[in-house]
Amino acid sequence: MEEQRKLHIVMVPWLAFGHMIPYLELAKCLAQMGHRVSFLSTPRNIDRLPSIPHDLRPRINLVKLTPPPVVGLPEDAQSTVDVPLDHINYLLELLDGLEGPLSSFLDGDSSPDWMIYDVFFYWAPRVAARYGIPTVFFGPFSAMTLSIMGPPSLMMDSQPTTPEQLLVPPPWVPFPTNVTYRYYEAVRIANGRSRRASGSGLTARHRTGITFQGCHVVAIRSCLEFEPEWIPLLGELYEKPVFPVGLLSPSIPEIDDMGHDTWVNQEWLDTQKHESTVYVAFGSELRFSKEQMHELAIGLELSELPFFWAYRGDPSLLPPGFEERTKARGIVRLGWAPQARLLAHTSIGCFLVHGGWGSSIEGLAFGKPLVMLPFIGDQGLITCVMKEKKVGVEVARNDRDGSFTREAVTESLKLMMGDEGGPIRSNAKELMKIFADKERHDQYIKDFADYLIEHRRRDGVPTPSA
Template sequence: MESMPKPSMESDDKLHIVMLPWLAFGHMIPFLELSKLIAQKGHTVSFISTPRNIDRLPKMPPNLAPLINLVKLQLPQVEKLPENAESTTDLPYDKVKYLKMAYDQLQQPMTQLLADMAPDLVIYDFAPYWLGPVAAKLGISSVLFSIFIAASLCFAGPIPVLKGEDDRTTPEDFTVTPKWIPFKSNIARFRLFEVKRVFDDVTSVDDENIPATYRFGAGIEACDVLAVRSSYEFEPEWLKLLQQIHQKPIIPIGLLPTTAYDSSDNGEAWTEIKEWLDKQSKRSVVYVAFGSEAKPNQAELTEIALGLELSELPFFWVLRNRSSVADTEVIELPNGFEERTKERGVVCTSWAPQLKILSHDSVGGFLSHSGLSSVVEAIQCKPLILLSSWRTQG
C-alpha cells in the first residue's frame, strides 16, 4: 500500500483506512481480504457494512482482529425492499435495484461517519459513486477498488462511455473489439450467445435506479487512485491500457485468494465430506459449484446433470436450487438422477468448505460459473471447466 497517496505525515506513521464495499458477498469478501493485507502492515481498518452482513462475514484471524474494526451501519428501509434484506444473496434478481436505492441513502450517514472518523484514506466500491466527492470535500484521499480485472474495465470503456455516451446499442456491437482498445484480443469481446444472456444488464436504463456502468464511471472519475484486483504478471498490457484510458494512477493489488480463518476446522460438515473424498481415486472427482448467487435455469441444470451422469466420473456438486431465500423459481434435478448416480456422486444442498474441497488430492477439476473469486481459488491447485455469462446479483 506504500504507493497510495498519503497525507503529510512521517513515513513510519500508521494509517486509518475506511473500507466500503457493495452489499454482495462477491464484493465484501475481496474487500475483507484487502483489509487483512492492510492490517498485516500494521494499519487500522474500519470495514463498514450493514449489521446482518457484518454478522455473516468469516471469522477474523486473531492476530488481525484488533486492527480490523467491523462497523455496522443500519440500512435505510425503502419501499419494495423485503424486510431483513441486506445483501444480494437475500433477494431475487429483480429486487436488487431496491437494495441499491437503500444503499444510496447511506450517503448522509457515511458523510457523517467519515467526518467523525477523519480517516487517512477511504477505499470504496463501484456502487457508492457518491463517496469520492464526499471524501474530497472532507480532505480525505480516496481509492476506488474494482473487484473486476483490468481487461473487463478496459472493455467497459472510458468515463464518458460508462456515464452514457456509448454507441454500442445491440448485442452484436459487443462481439467486436471496442475502438479504444488498440490491439487485437479475443478477450475484448463477447461471443453472441454470451452477450445475449447479459445484454439487458449491460445496456438497460432503469428509471428507478442509477445504472451500474454510470456508478463505475462517476466513481472512477472522482477517485484519486483506481485499484484493481489484478497483477502485472497476470495482465500487463491491460493494466497499462487502463492507465491510458483513465489517466490516473492504477494499483494492481493482486488476485486476493481467500484466506478464511475458522478455528473449528469447519466441524462435522467437513469431516463427512472429507471421508467421502478420501475414498475416491486421486484427481478423479469433478467438483461442481456455481457460487453463492449465480443460478442456471431449469434447462441448463438438466443438461449439466445429464452430462455429469454420462461422463461416469465421480462428482461432488454443491447445488443451490434457488439464488436467494426470496427466489420462488426453484430448479430441480432430473427425475432419478441422484438415485442413478449415488454410487459415485454427491449432491450437497447446504454450505460446503470450497477451499478445503479444492485442495483435496481426489479432486481433479472444477466446473464453475467463471466467478473471479472461484477462479482465483481454483487456479492455485486445480484445472478449471468454465461456464460463462450467468447472471449474478452483484
C-alpha cells in the first residue's frame, strides 16, 4: 500500500540557474519522501548542477535533452548565465527545441504521474496532454510577482501596455500595497511585452499566459506566513489550486561538490566584530556597466565598513586600486563562494544584494537585513515588498534612467549598519523564525505531495480539477 503512494514526477525547469536550483531543491525534498524524479534539462546545464546527496541519487534521474542548434547561439550557451539579457530570444528558441526530445523521453517512459514545468514552457501542457499526464506549473517566484502579472487571460491579450499603467498597483489587487514598478523599470517592462520571440512568434508574456492557463495546479516558492494576502489572490486570478511549497531555504553544506571543505576566509571573518561586516553578492547573471561597477565599489569603499564581496563579474570593471585601498578591511572573493556559510557567519551584519527572490530568501533565512539594488525582472517588486515588511532598505536611484551614485550606496549601508537601522535588523531576525523553520516548510512540501498522490494520473487520464 505504501509503495502505491510513491510517484514518478518529471521536472523541466527554465534555462536559468535561479530556476534550476530551486527545482533541484524541490526534487530533493520529494525524493526524501520516497518519490522518483526525472529532472530534465540540456546537457551543459545538467553537468553544472550541484551534486545530489548519495542517498537520494537512486531516486533522482538527471536526464540530458539535446535540442537542435540555434543560429546565433554558441553551442555551449544553454542558460541565461551564458548570454547577455538581450539574447533571451535565442534561449527561448533553444527551449522550444526541447519539445521533441521531451516527447522522445516520454515515449520511452510512460509511467510519469505528473509533469512539473516552468515559465515559458507554453508547449508543455499540450505535450503532457498527449501522454495523459497532469501538470503543475512551479515558478520559483513569490505569489506577489505572479499576482502583479495578472490572470493568464490578460497575459494573452495583445493590447499594448504603457509605462504609466505599471506605476500604480494593478486594479485586480484588492488590498493596499506600495508594490509597483519605478518609471525606468516600467519603460523596460512595457517595451519588452511587445517584443516577439523568433521561432514561436509569441511575446514572452503571451507564451507565459499559455503556460499558466494550461496547467492543472500552480506551485510557488512561498508560504502563507509571509504572503497571507497574495497567495489567496493568486488562486482567485488563476482559478485553480495554488500550493505554496515553502521557501526551500538553504542549508549549510559541510563539503563542496568535489568533497572539499567549502569554507573560505573563515579566519578573516572570525576577526571581524559581531554583525559588523557587509556581505555583497549580485550573482553571475547581472552584467554591470563600468560606470555602475565604479559607483557600487566606491560607494562600498566610502562607507568605511568591513565587507566580504563574492564577486563573479569581470575583475577589470573594478575601479583601479580598489582592492589595494580596501584590503585592510575588505575581501573581494573572485568566483564562486559558499553563500549560505557566509551569510550564517556571526560577523555578517547585512546583505547588499540585487533583491531577487532567491537571494532575499537566503539572506532572511539567516536573519540578515537587506540593502537592495535591483536591476532586472521582479527584483524591483521584491524590493518593494521587503521595504513594506521593514526588513530592508533600497539604494536611491534616478527614477527616470535608473542610475545611482556612490553616495547613495554609502548612505544606504551606513543607515542599515547604524542606529537608525536597528529596527530593520531586529525585524530581519524576527522574520528568520519563519524563513528558517524547516519543520514548517517540510509540512508545505508534504501537503503538496499528498495532493499529487491523491490526484495522480489514473489509467492515463489526469484527475485534478480546478
